[in-house]
Amino acid sequence: MKVGSNNTAKKRPDSRSRFYRISAWLHLWLGLVAGIIFVIVCLTGCIWVFNEEITTMLEPETRVAVQHNRPVITPSRIMEVVDKEFPGKIPGGVTYREGKTVEVYVGERRGGSILKLNPYTGEVVKKEIRKEGQTGFFRWILNGHRFLWLPYKIGRPIINYSTLVCVITLLTGLVLWWPKRWNKNTRNQSFKIKWGASFKRVNYDLHNVLGFYALLILLAIGLTGMVWGIEWFSKGLYWATSGGRTLPEYVEAKSDTTQAGKHTYTLAAAMDKAWQEVTTKHPQASGFYLTFPVKKRPEAAIAIYVYPSKGRFFDSQGYMFDQYTLSPVKANKLYEQSYQEAAFGDRLRKMNYDIHVGSILGLPGKFLAFFASLIGASLPITGAIVYFGKKKKKKKPPVVKATKAVKAEKILQH
Secondary structure, rough: OOHHHHOOOOOOOOOOHHHHHHHHHHHHHHHHHHHHHHHHHHHHHHHHHHHHHHHHHHHHHHHOOOOOOOOOOOOHHHHHHHHOOOOOEEEEEEEEEEOOOOEEEEEEOOOOOOEEEEEEOOOEEEEEEOOOOOOOOHHHHHHHHHOOOOHHHHHHHHHHHHHHHHHHHHHHHHHHOOOOOOOHHHHHHHHHOOOOOOHHHHHHHHHHHHHHHHHHHHHHHHHHHHHOOOOHHHHHHHHHHOOOOOOOOOOEEEEEEHHHHOOOHHHHHHHHHHHHHHHHHHHOEEEEEEEEEOOOOOOOEEEEEEEEEOOOOOEEEEEEEOOOOOOOOOOHHHHHHHOOOOOOOHHHHOOOOOOOHHHHHHHHHHHHHHHHHHHHHHHHHHHHHHHHHHHHHHHHOOHHHHOOOOOHHHHHHH
């Protein structure tokens, strides 16, 4: 008679639903696959959220007292300064911000060398000379956030679909978090961290509880990120929020090159005239961004974007001008229309960046985005500790029980 052979405990059937088990499987394996990317994206996002505030703190010389009764320097004046500092070159892009120096990008619109000028005198406050491909710290952070510092065509799709994977992981995490029954004990487990418990329990609570508190913000960040990266999602969301309208295709604003040389004013004069027209319409705006037509692209148009609200972009409005005739060029109605005139779907699309970084709620919203992203970066780490801790526990052989079974068998045999 062999008692030990019939003493193996039968596995209890899983009382959870199939939906729960599928969610658990997806949460585990998708989290393990995309975990490291999620950590990188969240950490770089944390840093990027406060890039302007940190830059201003580290560069106090770029702060300028606002003088409402004094006009700021014109685009033609900026061109003169650039030509003096970088002979033969013109600005690629220029940013005006209230209370800050005028930031001039020489060469590329968002890269290359940078001049920071006093907005009232044109005096050079700071000059940053960069070699081709060289970027500043925050641009480097943004490159990691957008395409993992890989070639754009490789890194961008990885980020895009990893974001989708992370959104699914967050949703399945909610399914796993949801208690089977609501009582005092489950409420404590679901909403409180038991700091005095063992390391394993505290780690589990950090994953479970903090993950729940950050869930909605992380979902908002992830979904707005997918708007930029995944075309079918972007078009589908616009269709759903605009009452069935098709998302307008992006069209590059172009000048009529057949008019080149037929007008007497120079590019500097054309920039000043376009600038004057826009600033007259928006005298109270807190910022502007201009792009200059470069010589190697004769079809390029003059673009001026207006930012009425300080620190936010959702109510921005764009104006495009033919560089030869200065006639308005219609290209992208979605971003050229004013926020007040836009329909709900268009407004939501214009708010996408502000929702993504939290600035839609001002400085408190940025802090929410920062801490939610920090929690998001911790989730794959705490989740991996939970998983490998369980795996290690399962591998331990049941030494005591096996020994007792063997002893019992020997006694019965004798």
